[in-house]
Amino acid sequence: MPAENHSHDREPIATCHVPVMPNEIVHWLGEISPSVIVDGTYGGGGHSALLLKTLPTGQGHLVGLDRDPAVSERVESEQHDPRLHVFLGSYEKAPQALAALDLTVADGAVLDLGLSSDQLADPHRGFSFTRASANLDLRFDPESGQSAAQWLAWNKEAEIANAIYRYGEERYSRRIAREIVARRRREASVKTVEDLVEVCKRCVPRSKNHDIHPATRTFQALRIVVNDELGALERTLQSAPDWISGRGRLAIISFHSLEDRIVKNTFRDDPRWNVLTKKPLRPSEQEVEQNPRSRSAKLRVAERAVTSAT
Ligand SMILES: C[S@@+](CC[C@H](N)C(=O)[O-])C[C@H]1O[C@@H](n2cnc3c(N)ncnc32)[C@H](O)[C@@H]1O
Structure with missing residues (x-):
């Protein structure tokens, strides 16, 4: 699972992805003063770079995951904050990634679903x-x-x-x-x-x-x-209460109604979550103008409920 060296015949290219709803992600996760954050969809690393700033100075961990080997290739070719650890694999593997760092839970997690502008721009992927x-x-x-x-x-x-x-x-x-x-x-x-x-x-x-x-x-x-995008999302929503700490937060950005429905219903129906965003948050007009890719984004945030059993 740790980022492996894949022998591609192409050089990794710099990211062209602009993170969606960056201020909102930093607000909702930063508010809990996290020490450990999982970015389950690392992509171009835009959210991770911002979330690193919410960790205590020189401390904490930002655990990134992405299924795309091109992402881990790019990460390996770059200089990084020592608090950032990026793994190649599905966000379903968040507990294993945490365990690889001797951690069991995260204070916050973000999933920014779908594909990145880098994948869309890659002429070999068919997107x-x-x-x-x-x-x-x-x-x-x-x-x-x-x-x-x-x-x-x-x-x-x-x-x-x-x-x-x-x-x-x-x-x-x-x-x-x-x-x-x-x-x-x-x-x-x-x-x-x-x-x-x-x-x-x-x-x-x-x-x-x-x-x-x-x-x-x-x-x-x-x-x-x-x-198997919807399956991965459903399985992760089920497992996340086991690896997000009490009062920890999960923020999910979705881009179509099928994903949003799953997030909305699970947050509403699973007693392990307290919904923090009654209605989905949408990007500002200004953001949509500057980054048209954000136009269909919906952000929902929930807090891991604290029960006597947890
Ligand atoms: C919208 S982009 C994320 C962009 C990122 N938040 C940023 O600011 O640069 C979505 C990324 O999620 C990855 N992805 C999709 N499904 C995944 C899964 N089940 N596990 C891990 N990564 C996944 C894609 O490969 C893609 O790189």
């Missing part, structure tokens, strides 16, 4: 429809599991349609799945970004005001599937 010739990969960790192209090559039409409907909320999911499977029969399987964009353009009518690309929902669905 952006503008990189037409890229392989349709869509994994945060391209070294484990199945790529989206492989997933589409091996699953049944009904399963593909259901995933696109459920995780992309795409009403034309059946048409898209039918076309994907028809291409397989013609031995012209969907392999690249361009292939999938072409299928979606053929199956999804242009939205009235052209505000959403016909492939947006399908890409979102496949990304969620190949990374």
Whole structure:
């Protein structure tokens, strides 16, 4: 799990990711004067860099995790505050990362879900429809599991349609799945970004005001599937009360309704959490103007309840 040395043929590039709702994250986690913070989605390290400033001077630990080997490669190539420890792996592994530092609990944790601008800009990952010739990969960790192209090559039409409907909320999911499977029969399987964009353009009518690309929902669905994004979030929400200290805080930024619903319902229904943000917090107009990527962000924060059993 500690960041390993991956032999990629590409040099790690500097991050271009701008952290979303930075002031709010620092406010909600800084307020508890933390000594140990977990940043479960380290990405470009923007939140971590700010959160380091909330730790006591020269003390404490900031434990970062990210599933993307490109992140650990970048971290290894940079100079760091000795209080920062970044691990390669899913945020589900937060307890193991803490244990590797002889810690059992964190005072605060942040999850900033989804993908980073670095991943979107990487022409080899398949995250952006503008990189037409890229392989349709869509994994945060391209070294484990199945790529989206492989997933589409091996699953049944009904399963593909259901995933696109459920995780992309795409009403034309059946048409898209039918076309994907028809291409397989013609031995012209969907392999690249361009292939999938072409299928979606053929199956999804242009939205009235052209505000959403016909492939947006399908890409979102496949990304969620190949990374088991909702499963990782659900499992972590269940385990987090075991590794966040009493009155410690968990802050989660989500970017679509499927994630936000899981966070909202778990915080509300699980007695181990006290909700601190009755309504989700949204980025300011000024932030959205400066960083359009933040426009759909919703931040929810909960406190680990203190019960007689904890
Ligand atoms: C929105 S970016 C985080 C950006 C970061 N907060 C910053 O300020 O630079 C999301 C990151 O989470 C990572 N990620 C997604 N799912 C993950 C998981 N289950 N465990 C760990 N990292 C994950 C992605 O690889 C990506 O780098």
